[in-house]
Amino acid sequence: MSVAQFTDFVKNITTENNNPASDSSGVGAELQKALTNLQGSPEEKIAKVAQELSKVAKSKGFDVSEADVSTYIESLKVQYELNPVIAxxxxTYCSTSCHFGSAVNAN
Incomplete structure (x- = not known):
């Protein structure tokens, strides 16, 4: 299992068509269904997101664990907090086209 495999999965789903990861079919639909009704503390939501992303990634042939997804999310958080350019x-990206963000924050 590896974070690199998760990165490959993210690249794959965000470039699968002209309407990346938000389409009503394919991986977009799977993720929207899996990430609906997230409840609980921020930590519980992150754990649920990691679980569901890992499950969908595995179903698409990527060797990804929940720990890999959590590591990836934590690395993004650290980069965001430490680097103003990344932030x-x-x-900008998340306010215009981040479909993970819109799926997670929809509820």
Whole structure:
């Protein structure tokens, strides 16, 4: 299991078509279904997201564990907190086209 496999999975799903990861079919639909009704503390939500992303990644042939997803999310958080350029880019991206963010924050 590896974070690199999760990175490959993210690249794959965010470039699968012209409407990345938010389409009503394919991986987008699977992720939307899996990530609906997230409840609990932020930590519980992150654990649920890690569990579901790992499950979907595995179903698509990627060797990804929940720990890999959690490590990836934590690394993004650290980069965001420490690097203002990364924070600015992430804010711009997520406010315009981040479908993970919209799926997670929909509820």
């Amino acid at each position: 600015s880019l992430a804010d």
